Every structure is written in structure tokens, then in C-alpha cells.
Amino acid sequence: MRTTITTLILVLSIAVSAIAQNGVIKGKVFNPINNEPVPFANVVIQGTSLGASTDLDGNYEINGLEPKLYNLEASSLGFSKATVYEIQTFNNRPVFINIEMSEDAQLLEAVDIVASPFSKKEEAPVSMRTIGVSEIERNPGGNRDISRVIQSLPGVASSPSFRNDIIIRGGAPNENRFYLDGVEVPNINHFATQGASGGPVGLINVNFINEVEFYSGAFPANRGNALSSVFDFSQKDGNPDGVRANFTVGSSDYGLTLDGPLGKKTTYILSVRRSYLQFLFSVLKLPFLPIYNDSQFKIKTQIDAKNEISFIGLGALDQFELNEAANDGVEDEETLERNRYILGNIASNEQWNYTLGASYKHFENKSFQQVVLSRNHLNNNAIKYQDNDASIAANKILDYQSQEIENKLRLEHTWRDKGWKWNVGVGFENALYTNATYNRIVTTSGQDLIIDFDSRLQLNKYSVFSQLSKGLMNERLKLSLGLRTDFSDFDAEMMNPLEQLSPRLAGSYALAPRWSINASLGRFYQLPPYTVLGYRDGEDKLVNKGSGVTYIGCDHAVLGLEYLPGTNTKITIEGFYKVYSNYPFLLRDSISLANLGSDFGVIGNEPVTSSSDGRAYGLEFLAQQKLFKGFYGIVAYTWVVSEFQDKNGTFLPSAWDNGNILTLTGGKKFKGDWELGVRFRYLGGAPYTPFDTELSSVRSTWDVRGVGLFDYDQLNAERNGAVHQLDVRLDKRFFFKKWSLNVYMDVQNAYNYQAPLAPFITVERDDNGNALIDPNDPSRYVMKEVSNFSGTLLPSIGLIIEL
Secondary structure: OHHHHHHHHHHHHHHHHOOOOOEEEEEEEEOOOOOOEOOOOEEEEOOOOOEEEOOOOOEEEEEEEOOOEEEEEEEOOOEOOEEEEEEEOOOOOOEEOOEEOOEOHHHHOOOOOOOOOOOOOOOOOOOEEEEEHHHHHHOOOOOOOHHHHHHHOOOEEOOOOOOOOOEEOOOOHHHEEEEEOOEEEOOOEEOOOEOOOOOOEEOOOHHHEEEEEEEOOOOOOOOOOOOOEEEEEEEOOOOOOOOEEEEEEOOOEEEEEEEEEOOOOEEEEEEEEEEOHHHHHHHOOOOEEEEEEEEEEEEEEEEEOOEEEEEEEEEEEEEEEEOOOOOOOOOOHHHHHHHHHHHHHOOEEEEEEEEEEEEEEEEOOOEEEEEEEEEEEEEEEEEEEHHHOOOOHHHEEEEEEEEEEEEEEEEEEEEEEOOEEEEEEEEEEEEEEEEEEEEEEEOOOOOEEEEEEEEEEEEEEEEEEEEEEEEEOOOOEEEEEEEEEEEEOOOOOOOOHHHHEEEEEEEEEEEEOOEEEEEEEEEEEEOOOHHHHOOEOOOOOEOOOOOOOOOEEEEEEEEEEEEOOOOOEEEEEEEEEEEEEEEEEEOOOOEEHHHOOOOOOEOOOOOEEEEEEEEEEEEEEEEEEEEEOOEEEEEEEEEEEEEEEOOOOOEEEOOOOOEEEEEEEEEEEEOOOEEEEEEEEEEOOOEEOOEOHHHHOEHHHHHHHOOOOEOHHHOOOEEOOOEEEEEEEEEEEEEOOOOEEEEEEEEEOOOOOOEEEEEEEEEOEOOOOOEOEOOOOOOEEOEEEEEEEEOOOEEEEEEEEEO
């Protein structure tokens, strides 16, 4: 087999060597404020004299290129220099790259400041990173999934399991917001945890992504309802010259992407994907089988030079089945116990969701107006039977059916002139939440409780925001001041806009040509999840309405130092401090909601009070080299402390208190279109709450759910061991006259490290699998502790065919 693959690669390499250099980069250089072309701009391949000048319409074309990656630089008097990184050219088709160039007054003055090739916005001079599509595609262990790729950046932690929980600067997974071409998308993962944002597999197809702006602080005023991060995804436009296709087989799914023109003024891009992750999990003898499908589209029409409209769509259908054959042929006793425990704990789940949106822009001489209209819908069903036996109706212990529907409208006006930039807008949202729950649980006090209710909640949400930015001292100092308020008719307290005033201030000062100091202060608010707002008791009363439940608040302070030592290189150090207030505190379990969200299921579906406070603080270091002379790399280190109050008001480590996080990512492009990338990641052990063995051993308690009960008197008193992992990826590209092929091998967890997780407890069983009763106390079972771990060597081969 190995000989066959080697021979095939050799034959393909010989065939490719005869192909001419027909690569073309073409597009338009334009001003994003008024959409007008930038004529006579110089567009060159970085590090060479090869390039072109734009014509009167801003169009350019560079041809005769060898098919490989290039960095593109655009410059023009009176505009900030623009750099577009890692453009992959092909022999069979041109690559369209439209370049935005913003007017910059400093370039008309004799000011000695080195312009950063890294994106830096006035509103967010600190805590903002830009991620390009090539960085996502080639990331070792990333599987072309943005939720995993961002783990290479400072401030980002993860859970050591088959999940994509996004944990930013010690914040919970439910504190992040996502925008796709300005349209808010509630979740970017399959199998979403309702009330949070995690899931095991990414939903957004990387073939659509142009770049991602990732904010871990200094959120712009037009992006609300976030406490830890904001992700702004900009999508590609379809190919205006003709239809092209991309077929991908990855480590967990296969998919087809098509794009092309729909007339002279309209383009489209469309994709469908289907998983085969269930087969992989079955081979690995995992007790659950995730099956997912998704589809995505974008249609853009350039109505005329001053008007454009885009329509986007994103949807998924997910099924989460139990693998009751997981223990077949398994001889290891701990693996048997672990699978049996998970099978007894996890519910069968089916979800579907979609987001549809339209974005219209009208450009004027020095401004543009944007109207964004969207609708998103989540349908989440879960069911669980005792001993997974559905043949007996009385065995049902969970039947959950819920929907979240949001209709959103946002109006914005953005104006720029003479170094000033002003953004102002309003937003409206109509939301409908329904929930039909039957859930038999045992509380942490040992009470056998049946939760049975139907809920329907409809509410309106409003927002008003404005942000003003200005360059001073010949652009050496840049300041941005923003103000936002969010309010809702859920109850009278939430309807008061003065209670959620959210000011923010950001600034950047150039200390020297290559040095700058950056800072931001801000107060941010987020509405509690619908699972909290819509919870009802047996008397059909909204338990958490009128009880003081309100918006969650978080104050941010960030101070950073930035140094640009050379071409495409940046070094930053940032310190951050976050103070949380009014976090929902779960009364049934006596725990802050801030500690939950990294598991499958639903969180927040119970009585709460807005009484939990928390804090997170730390230090981040980043050294980044964008692609230059074949090399690229990132060194990212974070020290973070995350604490929330327990039921006694004492600050204790939260579930996201990882301490030290280190990520080393790097790669090299070799001759013959080979590329090698590696990523090493170290994550300090996260705290966990041990089980209450004495209470869990009670037979009437254990028989209800077959899982242990946590001892919240010892909240996060134990800590997992540190997690570390090495991922390696090798790519080989082949460029033909009419198509191209990318073959890659990705090895996750190359040295097969087993990450230690919190152990669980279960009952001792006899040779027939029957639970053993404690001979000294017949009301109890004999219990035992089972070690738990995550991680396995996971090699995969992928193919990407582009036509």
C-alpha cells in the first residue's frame, strides 16, 4: 500500500512539473466607506517587484505566476497600506482578491511611524486578532475548524475532550458571539449545548471564509450581548468568471462547494457536507455516535456602484445516537465501566437549526448605511430511558423539546472624514422560546424530583449604540469612545435602558516607529440564556421573572505593548482584568451558571438568582510570524486566574481556571509544494467538583439516573492533571491544467497522550453485571471510583479537489 501511494505521488509530481506558470491574481482596490475605486494604486507581490497598477476603475491583474502562496501588498498616497496574506494561486483558474484601502491622514504628513501589516482597528487596538483562511486550512489538528484553530492564540483555553468549547480569558462558553457577514449566528458548532456555545464539530465551512476577526476584549459598540469574545467572519464572494467546484474529504466529513455567477451582477457560493464521524467513533469504541449534516450559501448582487445586497444561509441537522455496542469485544475493565457509565448518562439527541439573513449597503461620498435583517431557529429534542430500555414507558426519565426563534433587525450608519470615524445604529429583536420538559432527577440533597412543565416565552429586545474614533497628534495617538445600551421587555427592570449603559474607551499611542502602547476599558452586558428566562414551575409561573434576574455584567480593563520587529512579525504583551456581576446562581444545585457549559445537554433550566459575582485576570504573550520566505509560526502563552463565588460568597476557582496555557505553532513550505506544520499545546489542569459517594450510593438515588451526585460543598476542590498534545500535518499540492489536488495527512495527539480527567463513581457489579448491594447497609450499593481520561492517537488522510 505504501509503495502504491509513493508511486502515485511520484507520477503526479512528474506530471505537474510540465505545467506552465499560469497563475493569475486579479480584483479591485476600493475604499470601503464609499465603495469607490482607488485608481493608480500599486499592487505588488510582497518581497518582489512583480505587480500591477490599478486602472481608473480600481481593477488590477497580475499574471504569469507559479501556483503557490503569495502575500499581496497595496499602497496609494493618502491610504493606509494594505496587506493580504497567503493567497493560493492555481493554473486552472484566476484568484479574485478585492482589497479594501482606508483613507489615512497620517500618510499625507511626515510622520515616522511603521505601519503594521497586521489588522488594527481604531475601536479595538488591543485584544483583536485576524485569522486568514490559509491559517485555518493548514492548522495541525485543526481539521479546518475555526473553533480549534483559535486555540493557537493567547487567552484561549479548551476542554480536553471531543468538544469545541470556546473558553476565552477565563470566561464560560456561553459568553461568546458570532457574526457572519454582519449577521448574528447563535452557534458555530454542531450538537450545540443549549444555553452555551460548545459542540464537538464546527458548523461553518472554511471554503466560505475570507478572514476572521477575533476580539477577546475591546468589543465594538455595534457588537453586543457578549462578555468574553466576538467573532466576525467575512465570507468570500462567488467567482464572477465561471462555475468552479471544490470537493473535500476530511477527517470527519465530506463535502461539495460550488460557486459562480448568476448573471452579470450576481454571484453565489453554496456547500453541503455530510459526516462520517459516527464510523470513526464506532471504531474507537466510543459510547456515542454523532451524525451531522450542514449546508451554507451566500448570494451577492452588486446593484450598482453605490448599492449592494447579500443573502446568506447556514443550517444543520444533527443526530446524537447511543452506541450500545461500544463494549462488544472490549476486555479492559475500566473502559467497560467508563462506556457503561456514559451510556447510562447521555441522552439521545436530535437538533436542527438554521440562520437566514440579508445585508443591504448603500454608499455615499464619505459614508455608508447598512441594514441587516435575519432569522435564526434552533430545535432541540432529547430523550432518555432508564437502562436505555424504551420498551417500558415508565422508564422514561427525560423528554425534552425546545425551540429558540429570533427575528433581528439592525440599522447602522458609518461615516469617515478627516481622521474621524463615527458609527451609530439601533437594533431590534423579537424572540420566541418554547420548552416542554419532563425530567426526573435527584437533587444534590438526595431528593427525587420530577420536573414537568410547558413554557412559551415571547419577548422583544432593543439596542442603541454609537462609537466615535479620531487620530490625534498626526495620527500618533488614536482614541475611540463608544456607548451602547441593551434592554428587553422581559420585565420592568430589564426594560430600563439606563441600567445597561455600556461605555467603552480604547486608545493606541505610538511610542516609537515600531513600538506602541494600547489599552481599553469597557463595560459589557449579556442577557441570561432563554433556558433561564423561560423556566416555569408546576403552576405555570415564570419562576425567574420579577425575581431580580437581570443582565449579566462584565467590566474589562486591558493594557498592552506591541512591537513590530520585522516583516510580517508582531510581538505583543497584554494584561487583562475582568469583573463579573449578576451572574445567574442556580438555586437547586447552589452553583453559579458560570461553571457550566462544557458538556452535552442543556444548562440553566431551573430557578436562579442574579447574585453570583466573579473575576478573571491574567497576562498574555504573543509572538507571531506571518508567512515570509516559507516560514510561519506563533508562540502564545497565557497565565489566567478565573474565580466565581460559591454559595457562601467565597471566591473559588471556576471550571475555566487553567492557570498556564502554552501553544507553539509553526510550519515550513518546501520546494515541490510540500508543507509541514506542527502544533504543541499545554493546558494547565482545570478544577472539578468531586462526587458525593455517600449520597450517590443510596439505591433509590442511584436507580433514578445511574450517575453520581456532585458534592457542591467541595465545589471545584479537586483539579485535573495538565494536558499536552502534539499535532502534525503534512500537505502536498498538485497543480494541473484544469484542476488541482491537495493531499494531506493530519496526526492528532502524535505521542498518544492520555489526558487525565475527573474520575467518576459507579456501582460494583458481579460477573452477571448486577449491581452489588452493600452487605452492611442494604439501602446502599457498593461503590467504586473509575479513572477517566481523554485522548487517542488519531491519524487521518484528507483530499481537496478543486475544479
